[in-house]
Every structure is written in C-alpha cells, then in structure tokens.
Amino acid sequence: MIRMRRVTKIYKGNVYALEDITLDIEKGEFAFLVGPSGSGKSTFIKLLIKEEEPTSGQIYIADTNISQLRKWKVPYLRRKIGCVFQDFKLLPHKTVYQNVAYAMEVTGKSRRLAEQQVPEVLKLVGLGHKLDAFPDELSGGEQQRVAIARAFINRPPILLADEPTGNVDPSLAEGIVRLLERINEAGTTVIMATHDKAIVNTFRKRVIALENGRIIRDQDRGVYGYE
Amino acid sequence: MNKIAYFASETWASLRKNLILAVAAIAVVAVSLGILGMVVMGWNMFSNMIKNAERKVGEVDIYLSDLTTEEERAAIEAFLVSIPEVDPTKVTYKTKDQALQEFKERFKDQPELWEYIDENPLPNSYELMTKDPKDVGLVVGRISNEAPFRDRIEDVKSASSAIEKLENIFDKFRQIGIVGVIALAIVAVLLVSVTIQVAIFARRREIGIMKLVGATNWFIRWPFVLEGISEGLVGSAVAILVALAVKVWILDKLIENLQFLRLSLSPGLLAVLFPCMVLGGVVIGALGSAYALGRFLEV
Numbered sequence: 001m002i003r004m005r006r007v008t009k010i011y012k013g014n015v016y017a018l019e020d021i022t023l024d025i026e027k028g029e030f031a032f033l034v035g036p037s038g039s040g041k042s043t044f045i046k047l048l049i050k051e052e053e054p055t056s057g058q059i060y061i062a063d064t065n066i067s068q069l070r071k072w073k074v075p076y077l078r079r080k081i082g083c084v085f086q087d088f089k090l091l092p093h094k095t096v097y098q099n100v101a102y103a104m105e106v107t108g109k110s111r112r113l114a115e116q117q118v119p120e121v122l123k124l125v126g127l128g129h130k131l132d133a134f135p136d137e138l139s140g141g142e143q144q145r146v147a148i149a150r151a152f153i154n155r156p157p158i159l160l161a162d163e164p165t166g167n168v169d170p171s172l173a174e175g176i177v178r179l180l181e182r183i184n185e186a187g188t189t190v191i192m193a194t195h196d197k198a199i200v201n202t203f204r205k206r207v208i209a210l211e212n213g214r215i216i217r218d219q220d221r222g223v224y225g226y227e
Numbered sequence: 228m229n230k231i232a233y234f235a236s237e238t239w240a241s242l243r244k245n246l247i248l249a250v251a252a253i254a255v256v257a258v259s260l261g262i263l264g265m266v267v268m269g270w271n272m273f274s275n276m277i278k279n280a281e282r283k284v285g286e287v288d289i290y291l292s293d294l295t296t297e298e299e300r301a302a303i304e305a306f307l308v309s310i311p312e313v314d315p316t317k318v319t320y321k322t323k324d325q326a327l328q329e330f331k332e333r334f335k336d337q338p339e340l341w342e343y344i345d346e347n348p349l350p351n352s353y354e355l356m357t358k359d360p361k362d363v364g365l366v367v368g369r370i371s372n373e374a375p376f377r378d379r380i381e382d383v384k385s386a387s388s389a390i391e392k393l394e395n396i397f398d399k400f401r402q403i404g405i406v407g408v409i410a411l412a413i414v415a416v417l418l419v420s421v422t423i424q425v426a427i428f429a430r431r432r433e434i435g436i437m438k439l440v441g442a443t444n445w446f447i448r449w450p451f452v453l454e455g456i457s458e459g460l461v462g463s464a465v466a467i468l469v470a471l472a473v474k475v476w477i478l479d480k481l482i483e484n485l486q487f488l489r490l491s492l493s494p495g496l497l498a499v500l501f502p503c504m505v506l507g508g509v510v511i512g513a514l515g516s517a518y519a520l521g522r523f524l525e526v
Contacts, residue, residue, distance in 0.1 A: 049439075072444065079441035089436055105233065106442035150440065 459512025
C-alpha cells in the first residue's frame, strides 16, 4: 500500500529530517511510528499527504508514484488518506455532525448521503448521542473521536494518525487506539505516530522506530523500546 | 445544485462578516466605474458636438453688405466660383430672408430669441465648400485679398480654427479622465484583494481542514472568487445608477438648454456603456480575488 524508496528530506539550513528511508507497509497493516520529538515522525506523515516534498527518493501509494503527481491531483490523493492530528483540527463553530459532514460536503458528496452516513459513523465512534454538540462541549477524547469519524467518513484505504492520544486523557487514550484498531480490522491501513510507550507496548503491532531521521528498528509485534 | 447553494451561502456569510471592508471596496469600484461612465458620456457628447461642427469645416461663409448691388454680387459670385480650391458646384447664395428662416427653424423651441425682431439683422451671404478642408485658410486669404468689390464683403468666416482649439481641450479632459479611471480601477482591485485577504485569513483554519480532507483547489477558491466578483458587480450596479442619474438630471438638461452647441448623446451609447461597466466590475472583482488568492492561498 505504501512504499518508500531511499527517501531523504532535508529542510532549509541543512537539517536532515529523514535520511535514506526505505520501507513497505502492506494493505491492511497497523504500524506504530515511534521515536522522540524531532526524530522525523511528523515529516514522515507530511510526505505521505504531500504537504512536504522529499528532497530525494520515491514514494508510492497504491502503486502511484506521488512524487510525480500533478499538483491538481493532490486533493484526490488526500481523499484516499484520512488524517488525525494531536490538535483534532475541528471547526469550533460547527457541530459534531457538521464537522463530519463537512468532509463529505467539500468532496462533492450529496447532502442526503451525508444524512445517512454521518450518524452511522458517529455511532461507530461512540458519539451517536452527541450529534448536535459543539467541539468545546466535548472532552479531548470525544473530540478526537469526532476527528477520527471525519477521517473515516469517506472510507479511505489509509488512515494516518499523528500523536492522536497527545491531548487525550491517558485513561481514554487506549479507547482511541482501540477505535483505530477497529477501523484497521475493517481493512484500512493505519499508521500511527506516537511516543506513548504504554500504548505501543499494550497493542503489540508493527513498530517502526525513528531516530535522527533514520529507521533504527522495524519489528512486527514490537515494543516501544526507549527508556 | 448542491455545490451552487454551498458556494452562495459561503460567499454571503463571508461578505457579511467583513461588511465595512466590503462596503469600502464596493464604493471604490462604484466610483471608478462611475467616473468611467461619465467620462465616456461626456466625451461622446462633445465629440458629437465637434462632429456636427466638423461637417462645416470645409465651409467658408462670406457675408455681404446690404448695400451690395446685383452686378457687384454677380461679380463676387463669378470670382468665388473661379477660385481653383473651391468646389464650384457648392457655392450657394443665401438671402437674408432664408437666413432668418433657418434661424427660426433652429431655435423654434426658444421663440423669445426671434419673436421681437422687427427688422432682419442677418446679412445676405455666400456659403461655399472647399474641395479639401485643409485649403480653408488659403481660400479665406484669397477672398480677403483678391475679391472684387472687397468693401462689399463684410466678413469671411470659417469654423476650423475654433474647432481645433476645442478638440485639444477635450482631448486633455479625456486623457485626464482615462488616467484617473485607470488609477481608481487599480485602487479598486487592491481594495477588493484586501477584503479577500481578510476573508482568507478569517477562514485559514477551515481552509487547512478543507485541504486535509481533499477539497480540490477550485472548490476552496470559488467562494473567494465569487466574493470578489459580487463586490465588483454591486459596485458596477451602483455606478450605473449614478451614471443614469447624471444623464437624466444633468446631461439631458444640458442638451435641452444649450441647443446652440448641438450637444447630443449617440443613440445606443448606453446600451454599450452599461454592459461594459458591468464587465469592468466583474474584471476588477476577479482580478482582486485572483491577486489575493495567488499571494495568500497556497493550495
């Protein structure tokens, strides 16, 4: 599903964010991307949604070389990749329902389709009873569930989560990752960047460990591995 | 249909949010287009006046004294026809009675100008056309210097010199007007672009999320483009109303009251001018939003 070949990203001022990354992530996999701050996790995610361009190397998503993707096609790439972030990125003046429906609206889906699917997906993430709440009326964990519902509403083959438990109460963090696991079980490839040791050690998924922009470990059913 | 409703509601919401800026932008669009309209109408009026006058440019009028005898008149006519630069078929004699009749005809709406005339003050005259309008000066000189019975010729007149002066003045006015319109249009484009920049800034969070969930670039841009264009459209509508008011309450009055100037607006001018003003508003709005989008919206 995702192939990286000798991918290097150098930011201005000769800062190596990623260096010579080569890896494959198969369809239906669940992978943790771990490493301390500044190890290149966020750059990894940004390269996949073409928010940044690699300095060298090739990235393939579903057999498409995204380095050669024309600019106007980038939105269609992003429709294949759901994204969840530490800061939720919800619209404060829209309700839970509207926030999720928004992702359908801007990709040209009909309002009727949204009326069918949005409550369904919100029920899936456990918020079926809070359709009309505003984000600031929800806990961090609930807001992240809304964000996950929005990322999932268009059924993308890939879901990227960048520190999704970072602003969530630790007791609720596991529930968030369970949700991602369920989405993964439904067939979506999930990549989650995190430095939450407990979570990684609990779930026992593939662990890709980054340090100073290099892969130092890539292990199935791995553990966090940093002290 | 769904999309159109979405764009319309986004545009309207955004316009309402920065109403003051939007009103300022609309006002400048209206002023620039309004001045354009007035310059075009004024220029048209005066160029029509000059055209009316120019029809007489090749014309020379020779006014004869009332004391001129029939023999003297015949000699003068023979001389006029013999001038090589004069078109001999266009030498016409106009008696003072004909002259008065023409005068009455031309000012029939203002009878006070001629009602109380007892004795006809207009002279007998010859009207002639030169073969080439540029020879008017030469012909005037020949008549003044070589004609027989020159003491019977009271005056020799041509229209060309006055018209030239007038044309120069109106050309200056037109140039100043066009420069002013262009300068104002640039200000209008910049002001529209400021309102769009503010709108983009106010919605930067939403734009980020739209990009994230895969909205196409044009889907993100359209509401801003529509906002700019609708500012341009409203501005042009205001400008058209102002231009129409100026036409009805000022220009039509001038034409009516200054008939001797033979002012007029070409028929069909407004049918061309007003759509052009609307187009100008759309172009100003589109340029303004394009400029803002190009600078402040990376998609």
